[in-house]
Amino acid sequence: MGLSNQMEPEQFEIMDRVEQNHWWYQAVRHLLVQCWQQRDLQLPGQPRVLDAGCGTGGNLQFFQEQLKPSYLGGFDLSPLALQAARIKCPTADIYASDICHPELHRASLNLIFCCDVIYVPGLAAARSGLEQLVQALEPGGQFILHLPAYRWLTSAHDRAVHTRERYVLGQLRQLMRDLNLECQRASYRLCGLLPLIVMKRLPSILRLNAGNLNNGRPNSGRTNSGSSTGRTSDDLQLPAPWLNRWLLRCMQWENQLIARGTRLPWGSSIIGIGRKPQ
Numbered sequence: 001m002g003l004s005n006q007m008e009p010e011q012f013e014i015m016d017r018v019e020q021n022h023w024w025y026q027a028v029r030h031l032l033v034q035c036w037q038q039r040d041l042q043l044p045g046q047p048r049v050l051d052a053g054c055g056t057g058g059n060l061q062f063f064q065e066q067l068k069p070s071y072l073g074g075f076d077l078s079p080l081a082l083q084a085a086r087i088k089c090p091t092a093d094i095y096a097s098d099i100c101h102p103e104l105h106r107a108s109l110n111l112i113f114c115c116d117v118i119y120v121p122g123l124a125a126a127r128s129g130l131e132q133l134v135q136a137l138e139p140g141g142q143f144i145l146h147l148p149a150y151r152w153l154t155s156a157h158d159r160a161v162h163t164r165e166r167y168v169l170g171q172l173r174q175l176m177r178d179l180n181l182e183c184q185r186a187s188y189r190l191c192g193l194l195p196l197i198v199m200k201r202l203p204s205i206l207r208l209n210a211g212n213l214n215n216g217r218p219n220s221g222r223t224n225s226g227s228s229t230g231r232t233s234d235d236l237q238l239p240a241p242w243l244n245r246w247l248l249r250c251m252q253w254e255n256q257l258i259a260r261g262t263r264l265p266w267g268s269s270i271i272g273i274g275r276k277p278q
């Protein structure tokens with residue numbers, strides 16, 4: 001897969017800069033901690049962990065500090081992401097690989113995390129790679145998948161990060177079944193904030209729809225990843241500190257519900273936690 005299918009370079013720079021403090025990233029990590037505190041989702045001590053599509057390394061750093069793993073690996077397709085990840089997490093095994101044909105440096109992993117990656121190549125292309133990843137899981141091991149939700153929510157941000165697909169919860173649950181994973185949690189996320197997200201994205205959603213109609217193409221929900229110019233998004237910029245805190249607070253409340261097993265009925269993201277049968 002070439003770089004034309006990759007995020008815009010400035011998005012990596014923004015992600016690298018904001019991923020420690022931005023409410024969105026902090027909320028994902030808070031949710032993981034909440035989940036691992038549940039009796040049925042606990043991880044073994046010093047687990048072997050792989051971050052598939054590790055981006056600029058913020059989550060690797062989090063795993064290092066939170067889980068004290070005996071093995072920590074991360075791969076990504078983007079040299080820009082890998083460069084930043086190696087600086088953030090120098091002790092991790094960070095390497096170039098494609099989720100569609102993943103190279104594996106360890107078998108018997110306890111945790112595989114794949115956060116907002118397969119929407120880039122698309123599920124059909126990534127499916128056999130996901131199967132290979134599941135094979136590398138230890139029985140009882142956890143596979144955590146995070147995906148963007150709803151095709152109709154496609155906005156300028158999706159153009160900037162080259163989104164090919166957005167999903168509904170049923171697709172995630174079906175994917176877990178196809179991968180022979182026991183689904184332990186599956187829920188929409190950013191449920192309470194969805195109206196605000198829709199309002200913020202609405203101008204760009206309408207613009208994209210109008211553009212597609214003007215081109216004589218209905219909106220298929222797929223973004224065109226051909227040109228790499230003129231695609232920017234401020235979705236990842238840090239909001240004012242008070243707003244950042246408030247948004248994180250909302251998410252922390254919602255995270256506790258998801259960790260305890262509540263399935264939230266809508267949201268702009270989806271999380272699924274699957275376990276490889278013993």
Ligand SMILES: C[S@@+](CC[C@H](N)C(=O)[O-])C[C@H]1O[C@@H](n2cnc3c(N)ncnc32)[C@H](O)[C@@H]1O
Binds near residue numbers: 053078
């Ligand atoms: C939105 S970022 C998410 C990064 C990280 N997982 C996180 O949650 O912060 C998407 C990442 O997926 C990577 N990616 C896209 N297609 C990929 C592929 N086929 N194989 C591996 N990584 C890929 C991109 O380079 C980018 O770093």
